[in-house]
Amino acid sequence: MSAETPPVVASPAAFAELLELVERGELARLPELVGGMHPSDIADLLASVPEEAHQLQVLKALPTEIASETLAEMEEDEDRAELLTALSARRGAALLHELADDDAADLLGELEPRDRDRMLAALPSEEAGEIRELLRYGEETAGGLMTTSLVSVSTAAGAAEAIVEIRVQGREVEDFYTVFVVDGRGRLRGTVPLDDLILADPDDTVESLVVPAAATVTPDTDQEEVGRVMGRYNLVSIPVVNDEGSLLGRITFDDVIDVIEAETTEDILKLAGVSDEEELKAGWIESVRSRLPWLVLNLVTAAAAASVILSFEDLISEITFLAFLMPVIAALGGNTGTQALAVTIRRIAVGDGLQTGRFQVVGKEVLVGLLNGFVLGFCFALFAYVREGDPRIGLVVLLAMWANIVVAGFAGAMIPTVLKRLGADPAVASSVFVHTLTDLVGFVMVLSLAAGLLL
């Protein structure tokens, strides 16, 4: 493609054409339609075909190497497992055979155990064994992300010998990026830059050219940590080693981009009270299942916090203005808490090397709350005083709003920090804690101050 012709991407027009081919049963023309397309684009087209039977027809009509990459590029929530399951073991194994072992393992991991075994049985036994190894690791760990397909040379090799070796291995390994160096016992010693090898004296040993790895991970390292390390050191690939330092595999930057996206989606959704199991493209029943428990929890906590109001019914009956004040003061506390929560959770997620000053953040949020709370409290107090004509109402409003906003800043920064310290996920349930607290403080402050100052 020259720069004049833009890349062919999945477009509504291409989609319409695809549907037409399906309806007319002219799927033989399919390879022509998707000819210049990237598997990611074909995956989008395929995922948009409404009926699974038609999706399956399309998948079967694609050449094996394109069909396999298309499946690999589909999302888990786009029913790729169902498509793979619907294929014969022979056809399924042929597709899996085309894929890198980590992609094959990801796909197989989504199948029912019975279907997984059926496919694995149809693969060459060595390949099946490698994939089984990968399937042992947790999905969200370095082991679950890594591929065992990599290029490595021995420290003992000479430069010329190493170049020949790299050329041979490189033909089998897609996008190898980095040449790893291992010692005689398979332990990682570092990497060797290709240009250093080329420029070196042919008899120089790799040993003399090896550059230490900037970082390594072990198979059980959490994927979020893998993303953080690779982003921090700008690594295009990172070696995975076991406790003895043996090189097991590598993780490349493209997996990490997916991880960072998935992890931030998770953080945003958790902060909003959506279960991290809800896929973005989930159907409505799955969404109800994922969100209802959190809403029920919120109903209980919100009602519990508001139940303090039930003890002051006489007061409210006398000063109905309080029924107006309370939800406003509670809402502003909630908003302040959300701000502090979001900043703190994001700070924790992005992380820094030293992890210093975690609790300083709490002090800062309290300071911010003291100032913001005073400004908001003063404005709202002025309004209340002007409307009700009683300076004591103004004082109630000022003190209640101010206190609630300081508490909100404190809790919004403290709760995720403590959860993190305890080894728990800082995002989960933080917001229900904070909002219950700000509701409660808002109501109690308004009502008790009013009872004390106005009656």
Place this chain on the structure above:
Amino acid sequence: MSAETPPVVASPAAFAELLELVERGELARLPELVGGMHPSDIADLLASVPEEAHQLQVLKALPTEIASETLAEMEEDEDRAELLTALSARRGAALLHELADDDAADLLGELEPRDRDRMLAALPSEEAGEIRELLRYGEETAGGLMTTSLVSVSTAAGAAEAIVEIRVQGREVEDFYTVFVVDGRGRLRGTVPLDDLILADPDDTVESLVVPAAATVTPDTDQEEVGRVMGRYNLVSIPVVNDEGSLLGRITFDDVIDVIEAETTEDILKLAGVSDEEELKAGWIESVRSRLPWLVLNLVTAAAAASVILSFEDLISEITFLAFLMPVIAALGGNTGTQALAVTIRRIAVGDGLQTGRFQVVGKEVLVGLLNGFVLGFCFALFAYVREGDPRIGLVVLLAMWANIVVAGFAGAMIPTVLKRLGADPAVASSVFVHTLTDLVGFVMVLSLAAGLLL
């Protein structure tokens, strides 16, 4: 480093040692301390030194090539601009000279115009000219991210000739990853895989080996879009071309990881009502400035929504239970709205190729709201009925909660979708709209139903 010795990273111990060196004035020993460290780690250490005068001493004591990378790895909010400004033009230019042009431009872009010119004047004029070119592009565009340092060969070159050329250029270009192919007029024709070149007949032309680029961007492409395209097509680097198709530069995956992190931080903070200008490590005054305007807006909208309560003071005085019901029903509406908002905004951010079914999301959220609203409304209605002993109160609660939750789902999905359609940022201000609406609907439904059914 062998695999037995873990990589040296910034640790509290290393930090303590650094501070000791600073205090004793033994900075000559600094290169020894940071010897095996990655510039990212040194940057963290440097950023943690409390006094700027001491930071400057440390920076000056580092060898030029390490000092330059350390500055490049510091964050914008870690005062790296101040440090660079405090250096002499000669020393500053020496540091900038060591950096890739995109990193140098990023650093210079943070300086005051006068200091920027001072540094540029001290650089070789060709280099200064290239950096000035890059400074013309917006900071959050492809032009602002790209480096002009790349490896390219001509379509007309033979394979053997191309390999020589790549070897020469590759010595100057850090991490080139991809060999770009341009025609006689400098227009991008694609890329050429290194192994194809090596395996090719030495007289084969590059023309016969060129692979079309999976995607290209122009200098004004938004950085978020660059990240999306590179993530989608798993690209380690992407070419930047102008409207005529001429190759201007390239963007590498490490910049994109930073962009994805920055953009998601922005989305989370905006959703929480924190200005996207607030840096995560902002001081408390900056935080007050960034958050107070939004809180004031919220105070106004929350008070406006709640002011409907002021028209029903007689009703509340008679049925004080309503003062308990209203904040709970408003809060649950708010929570439902936040869930729908977070899922919708994240869907928009992650994007998909076809962008189909944007408005289907709204339909789905309404369905989810119908079901969740009924369950929550029913539970809360039962509680209200049991407590107050009046089935009509139960009916008020059921209808008000149900309606509010359906509205919340609808608004939470609709508002960001419409904002996106209008070309606006879907995250900004969405949550204040949604919460004002759910407050208002909650209060109005409770009060008007109570007035109609209970009086």
